[in-house]
Amino acid sequence: MKISIIMGSISDREIADKIVKKIREFDIDYDVKVISAHRALNLLEDYVKGEEKETGVFIGIAGKAAHLAGVIAGMTIRPVIGVPVKSSTMDGLDSLLSTVQMPSGVPVATVAINGGENAAILACQILSLSDESLQKKLRDMKTQMVEKIKNTEYKYEG
Template identity: 40%
Template sequence: MKVGIIMGSQSDLKVMSEAAQVLEDLGVDYELTIVSAHRTPERMFEYATTAKERGLAAIVAGAGGAAHLPGMVASMTSLPVIGVPVKSRNSIDGWDSILSILQMPSGVPVATVALDGAKNAGILAAKIVGATNDTVSKNIDKFMQDMKDKVLDSAESVEKEGWKSKI
Protein backbone atom coordinates (compact mmCIF):
# COMPACT_ATOMS: atom_id res chain seq x y z
CA MET A 1 0.00 0.00 0.00
CA LYS A 2 1.16 3.49 -0.70
CA VAL A 3 0.07 7.05 -0.02
CA GLY A 4 -0.89 9.63 -2.60
CA ILE A 5 0.39 13.17 -2.11
CA ILE A 6 -1.30 15.80 -4.24
CA MET A 7 -1.28 19.57 -4.27
CA GLY A 8 -3.03 22.31 -6.18
CA SER A 9 0.10 23.84 -7.70
CA GLN A 10 3.88 23.64 -7.73
CA SER A 11 4.01 26.58 -5.32
CA ASP A 12 2.71 24.16 -2.65
CA LEU A 13 5.66 21.79 -3.15
CA LYS A 14 7.89 23.34 -0.49
CA VAL A 15 5.25 22.61 2.16
CA MET A 16 4.08 19.28 0.76
CA SER A 17 7.60 17.91 0.41
CA GLU A 18 7.58 17.48 4.20
CA ALA A 19 4.92 14.77 3.83
CA ALA A 20 7.03 13.00 1.23
CA GLN A 21 10.14 13.20 3.39
CA VAL A 22 8.51 11.78 6.51
CA LEU A 23 6.92 8.97 4.49
CA GLU A 24 10.37 8.12 3.10
CA ASP A 25 11.80 8.21 6.63
CA LEU A 26 9.07 5.84 7.83
CA GLY A 27 9.46 3.43 4.90
CA VAL A 28 6.11 4.17 3.27
CA ASP A 29 5.80 4.16 -0.52
CA TYR A 30 4.10 7.18 -2.04
CA GLU A 31 3.33 8.95 -5.27
CA LEU A 32 3.42 12.74 -5.59
CA THR A 33 1.85 14.93 -8.25
CA ILE A 34 0.04 18.18 -8.94
CA VAL A 35 -3.74 18.10 -9.31
CA SER A 36 -5.70 21.34 -9.39
CA ALA A 37 -9.37 21.23 -8.42
CA HIS A 38 -10.04 24.42 -10.38
CA ARG A 39 -7.67 24.24 -13.34
CA THR A 40 -7.65 20.48 -14.00
CA PRO A 41 -10.95 19.11 -12.67
CA GLU A 42 -10.87 16.15 -15.06
CA ARG A 43 -7.42 15.17 -13.77
CA MET A 44 -8.67 15.49 -10.19
CA PHE A 45 -11.68 13.29 -10.96
CA GLU A 46 -9.51 10.61 -12.56
CA TYR A 47 -6.96 10.73 -9.73
CA ALA A 48 -9.60 10.37 -7.01
CA THR A 49 -11.75 7.74 -8.69
CA THR A 50 -8.80 5.48 -9.56
CA ALA A 51 -6.80 5.93 -6.35
CA LYS A 52 -7.97 2.76 -4.64
CA GLU A 53 -7.39 0.53 -7.66
CA ARG A 54 -3.89 2.01 -7.97
CA GLY A 55 -3.12 0.69 -4.48
CA LEU A 56 -3.36 3.86 -2.42
CA ALA A 57 -4.26 3.54 1.27
CA ALA A 58 -4.74 7.27 1.90
CA ILE A 59 -4.39 10.61 0.15
CA VAL A 60 -2.64 13.69 1.52
CA ALA A 61 -4.03 16.71 -0.32
CA GLY A 62 -2.58 20.18 0.12
CA ALA A 63 -4.17 23.35 -1.15
CA GLY A 64 -4.06 27.08 -0.55
CA GLY A 65 -6.63 29.82 -1.02
CA ALA A 66 -10.10 28.39 -1.58
CA ALA A 67 -8.57 24.93 -0.96
CA HIS A 68 -11.20 22.79 -2.65
CA LEU A 69 -8.86 19.93 -3.57
CA PRO A 70 -9.03 17.85 -0.36
CA GLY A 71 -12.81 18.01 -0.06
CA MET A 72 -13.50 17.38 -3.72
CA VAL A 73 -11.16 14.37 -3.71
CA ALA A 74 -12.80 13.08 -0.51
CA SER A 75 -16.19 13.30 -2.21
CA MET A 76 -15.02 10.92 -4.94
CA THR A 77 -13.17 8.17 -3.01
CA SER A 78 -13.76 5.92 -0.03
CA LEU A 79 -10.10 6.33 0.97
CA PRO A 80 -9.20 8.58 3.91
CA VAL A 81 -8.15 12.05 2.79
CA ILE A 82 -5.89 14.22 4.92
CA GLY A 83 -6.10 17.90 4.06
CA VAL A 84 -3.16 20.25 4.44
CA PRO A 85 -4.12 23.93 4.41
CA VAL A 86 -1.31 25.82 2.71
CA LYS A 87 -0.64 29.48 3.35
CA SER A 88 -0.34 30.85 -0.16
CA ARG A 89 0.71 34.28 -1.37
CA ASN A 90 -2.91 35.30 -1.99
CA SER A 91 -4.12 33.80 1.26
CA ILE A 92 -5.96 35.52 4.10
CA ASP A 93 -3.28 34.49 6.63
CA GLY A 94 -4.16 30.89 5.75
CA TRP A 95 -7.63 31.08 7.30
CA ASP A 96 -9.33 30.68 3.93
CA SER A 97 -7.47 27.40 3.39
CA ILE A 98 -8.01 26.15 6.94
CA LEU A 99 -11.74 26.77 6.92
CA SER A 100 -12.24 25.46 3.38
CA ILE A 101 -10.72 22.13 4.37
CA LEU A 102 -11.97 21.94 7.96
CA GLN A 103 -15.64 22.85 7.40
CA MET A 104 -16.71 19.89 5.27
CA PRO A 105 -20.37 18.94 5.02
CA SER A 106 -21.70 15.89 6.85
CA GLY A 107 -20.81 12.69 5.02
CA VAL A 108 -17.62 14.02 3.39
CA PRO A 109 -14.99 13.99 6.13
CA VAL A 110 -11.48 15.31 5.58
CA ALA A 111 -8.91 14.90 8.34
CA THR A 112 -7.29 18.31 8.65
CA VAL A 113 -3.86 19.18 10.00
CA ALA A 114 -2.41 22.55 10.95
CA LEU A 115 -1.59 25.28 8.46
CA ASP A 116 1.46 24.10 6.46
CA GLY A 117 1.36 20.89 8.54
CA ALA A 118 2.35 18.45 5.79
CA LYS A 119 4.75 16.56 8.07
CA ASN A 120 1.91 15.68 10.44
CA ALA A 121 -0.24 14.71 7.46
CA GLY A 122 2.50 12.34 6.34
CA ILE A 123 2.76 10.85 9.82
CA LEU A 124 -1.01 10.35 9.98
CA ALA A 125 -0.99 8.71 6.55
CA ALA A 126 1.84 6.42 7.71
CA LYS A 127 -0.23 5.48 10.77
CA ILE A 128 -3.11 4.55 8.46
CA VAL A 129 -0.77 2.32 6.45
CA GLY A 130 0.81 1.02 9.67
CA ALA A 131 -2.56 -0.20 10.95
CA THR A 132 -2.20 -3.16 8.56
CA ASN A 133 1.57 -3.18 7.92
CA ASP A 134 3.78 -4.38 10.77
CA THR A 135 6.99 -2.98 9.31
CA VAL A 136 5.56 0.53 9.00
CA SER A 137 4.01 0.22 12.47
CA LYS A 138 7.42 -0.63 13.94
CA ASN A 139 8.99 2.32 12.08
CA ILE A 140 6.37 4.63 13.59
CA ASP A 141 7.02 3.20 17.06
CA LYS A 142 10.73 3.91 16.61
CA PHE A 143 9.98 7.44 15.31
CA MET A 144 7.87 8.13 18.40
CA GLN A 145 10.50 6.72 20.75
CA ASP A 146 13.17 8.86 19.06
CA MET A 147 11.03 11.97 19.66
CA LYS A 148 10.59 11.01 23.30
CA ASP A 149 14.33 10.40 23.73
CA LYS A 150 15.13 13.77 22.16
CA VAL A 151 12.86 15.59 24.61
CA LEU A 152 14.27 13.69 27.58
CA ASP A 153 17.84 14.41 26.44
CA SER A 154 16.98 18.11 26.11
CA ALA A 155 15.39 18.17 29.55
CA GLU A 156 18.44 16.52 31.10
CA SER A 157 20.79 18.92 29.33
CA VAL A 158 18.87 22.03 30.44
CA GLU A 159 18.65 20.75 34.01
CA LYS A 160 22.34 19.88 34.10
CA GLU A 161 23.85 22.83 32.20
CA GLY A 162 21.25 25.49 32.96
CA TRP A 163 18.90 27.34 30.68
CA LYS A 164 21.32 30.16 29.86
CA SER A 165 23.61 27.79 27.96
CA LYS A 166 20.71 26.77 25.68
CA ILE A 167 19.62 30.10 24.24
Protein backbone atom coordinates in the same frame (compact mmCIF):
# COMPACT_ATOMS: atom_id res chain seq x y z
CA MET B 1 -0.58 0.39 -0.43
CA LYS B 2 0.83 3.76 -1.30
CA ILE B 3 0.13 7.35 -0.35
CA SER B 4 -1.00 9.68 -3.12
CA ILE B 5 -0.07 13.32 -2.62
CA ILE B 6 -1.85 15.91 -4.71
CA MET B 7 -0.86 19.58 -4.77
CA GLY B 8 -3.33 22.15 -5.98
CA SER B 9 -0.44 24.18 -7.36
CA ILE B 10 3.30 23.73 -7.90
CA SER B 11 3.75 26.53 -5.34
CA ASP B 12 2.82 23.88 -2.72
CA ARG B 13 5.95 21.84 -3.48
CA GLU B 14 7.79 22.87 -0.29
CA ILE B 15 5.08 21.19 1.79
CA ALA B 16 4.98 18.19 -0.56
CA ASP B 17 8.75 17.84 -0.12
CA LYS B 18 8.33 17.61 3.66
CA ILE B 19 5.64 14.96 3.23
CA VAL B 20 7.78 12.92 0.85
CA LYS B 21 10.82 13.16 3.13
CA LYS B 22 8.83 11.80 6.08
CA ILE B 23 7.12 9.07 4.03
CA ARG B 24 10.52 7.90 2.77
CA GLU B 25 11.63 7.43 6.40
CA PHE B 26 8.92 4.77 6.66
CA ASP B 27 9.71 3.12 3.28
CA ILE B 28 6.20 3.63 1.90
CA ASP B 29 5.46 3.98 -1.80
CA TYR B 30 4.03 7.31 -2.85
CA ASP B 31 3.01 9.34 -5.85
CA VAL B 32 2.99 13.12 -6.21
CA LYS B 33 0.88 15.09 -8.67
CA VAL B 34 -0.07 18.70 -9.28
CA ILE B 35 -3.78 18.84 -10.12
CA SER B 36 -6.01 21.81 -9.42
CA ALA B 37 -9.54 20.91 -8.35
CA HIS B 38 -10.75 24.19 -9.84
CA ARG B 39 -8.80 24.20 -13.09
CA ALA B 40 -8.62 20.49 -13.94
CA LEU B 41 -11.52 18.72 -12.25
CA ASN B 42 -11.78 15.96 -14.88
CA LEU B 43 -8.05 15.26 -14.63
CA LEU B 44 -8.34 15.06 -10.83
CA GLU B 45 -11.27 12.66 -11.05
CA ASP B 46 -9.44 10.44 -13.56
CA TYR B 47 -6.37 10.35 -11.31
CA VAL B 48 -8.27 9.58 -8.08
CA LYS B 49 -10.37 6.86 -9.70
CA GLY B 50 -7.31 5.38 -11.42
CA GLU B 51 -5.21 5.31 -8.23
CA GLU B 52 -7.89 4.28 -5.75
CA LYS B 53 -7.01 0.56 -5.78
CA GLU B 54 -3.30 1.19 -5.10
CA THR B 55 -3.69 4.15 -2.73
CA GLY B 56 -4.38 3.69 0.97
CA VAL B 57 -4.51 7.40 1.79
CA PHE B 58 -4.79 10.57 -0.28
CA ILE B 59 -3.19 13.81 0.89
CA GLY B 60 -4.45 17.06 -0.64
CA ILE B 61 -2.35 20.22 -0.28
CA ALA B 62 -4.04 23.50 -1.15
CA GLY B 63 -4.18 27.17 -0.24
CA LYS B 64 -6.71 30.01 -0.46
CA ALA B 65 -9.98 28.43 -1.69
CA ALA B 66 -8.60 25.09 -0.53
CA HIS B 67 -11.24 22.71 -1.81
CA LEU B 68 -8.84 20.07 -3.14
CA ALA B 69 -8.97 17.62 -0.21
CA GLY B 70 -12.75 17.93 -0.01
CA VAL B 71 -13.17 17.28 -3.71
CA ILE B 72 -10.91 14.22 -3.44
CA ALA B 73 -12.96 13.02 -0.45
CA GLY B 74 -16.09 13.33 -2.55
CA MET B 75 -14.57 11.00 -5.16
CA THR B 76 -13.25 8.16 -2.99
CA ILE B 77 -13.91 6.03 0.06
CA ARG B 78 -10.20 6.10 0.96
CA PRO B 79 -9.12 8.33 3.86
CA VAL B 80 -8.21 11.86 2.80
CA ILE B 81 -5.92 14.20 4.72
CA GLY B 82 -6.01 17.91 3.95
CA VAL B 83 -3.04 20.21 4.39
CA PRO B 84 -4.13 23.85 4.32
CA VAL B 85 -1.43 26.19 2.99
CA LYS B 86 -0.52 29.53 4.51
CA SER B 87 -1.19 32.18 1.92
CA SER B 88 -0.91 35.93 1.73
CA THR B 89 -4.62 36.07 2.40
CA MET B 90 -5.59 35.75 6.07
CA ASP B 91 -2.34 33.87 6.91
CA GLY B 92 -3.92 30.61 5.73
CA LEU B 93 -7.03 30.80 7.92
CA ASP B 94 -9.09 30.81 4.73
CA SER B 95 -7.31 27.63 3.61
CA LEU B 96 -7.83 25.99 6.99
CA LEU B 97 -11.56 26.72 7.03
CA SER B 98 -11.98 25.62 3.39
CA THR B 99 -10.33 22.31 4.25
CA VAL B 100 -11.90 21.54 7.61
CA GLN B 101 -15.51 22.66 7.05
CA MET B 102 -16.86 19.65 5.18
CA PRO B 103 -20.47 18.53 4.83
CA SER B 104 -21.72 15.40 6.58
CA GLY B 105 -20.66 12.24 4.81
CA VAL B 106 -17.51 13.74 3.26
CA PRO B 107 -14.85 13.71 5.99
CA VAL B 108 -11.39 15.20 5.56
CA ALA B 109 -8.82 14.75 8.30
CA THR B 110 -7.14 18.13 8.50
CA VAL B 111 -3.73 18.97 9.93
CA ALA B 112 -2.31 22.37 10.84
CA ILE B 113 -1.60 25.08 8.30
CA ASN B 114 1.55 23.94 6.43
CA GLY B 115 1.48 20.75 8.54
CA GLY B 116 2.95 18.45 5.91
CA GLU B 117 5.01 16.36 8.31
CA ASN B 118 1.98 15.58 10.47
CA ALA B 119 -0.02 14.69 7.34
CA ALA B 120 2.69 12.18 6.43
CA ILE B 121 2.75 10.68 9.92
CA LEU B 122 -1.04 10.45 10.06
CA ALA B 123 -1.10 8.73 6.66
CA CYS B 124 1.51 6.25 7.94
CA GLN B 125 -0.55 5.63 11.07
CA ILE B 126 -3.60 4.88 8.95
CA LEU B 127 -1.65 2.44 6.79
CA SER B 128 -0.14 0.84 9.91
CA LEU B 129 -3.55 -0.53 10.90
CA SER B 130 -2.82 -3.47 8.61
CA ASP B 131 1.00 -3.44 8.70
CA GLU B 132 2.86 -4.58 11.82
CA SER B 133 6.29 -3.55 10.51
CA LEU B 134 4.98 -0.02 9.96
CA GLN B 135 3.56 -0.04 13.50
CA LYS B 136 7.06 -0.84 14.80
CA LYS B 137 8.60 2.02 12.81
CA LEU B 138 6.02 4.42 14.23
CA ARG B 139 6.67 3.20 17.78
CA ASP B 140 10.40 3.66 17.21
CA MET B 141 9.78 7.21 16.00
CA LYS B 142 7.79 7.98 19.17
CA THR B 143 10.56 6.50 21.32
CA GLN B 144 13.13 8.68 19.57
CA MET B 145 10.98 11.74 20.24
CA VAL B 146 10.87 10.91 23.95
CA GLU B 147 14.64 10.34 24.07
CA LYS B 148 15.27 13.69 22.39
CA ILE B 149 13.15 15.41 25.03
CA LYS B 150 14.87 13.54 27.86
CA ASN B 151 18.27 14.67 26.55
CA THR B 152 17.31 18.31 26.14
CA GLU B 153 18.91 20.55 28.73
CA TYR B 154 18.35 24.16 29.54
CA LYS B 155 20.81 26.34 31.40
CA TYR B 156 20.01 29.90 32.28
CA GLU B 157 22.78 32.14 31.02
CA GLY B 158 21.49 35.47 32.29
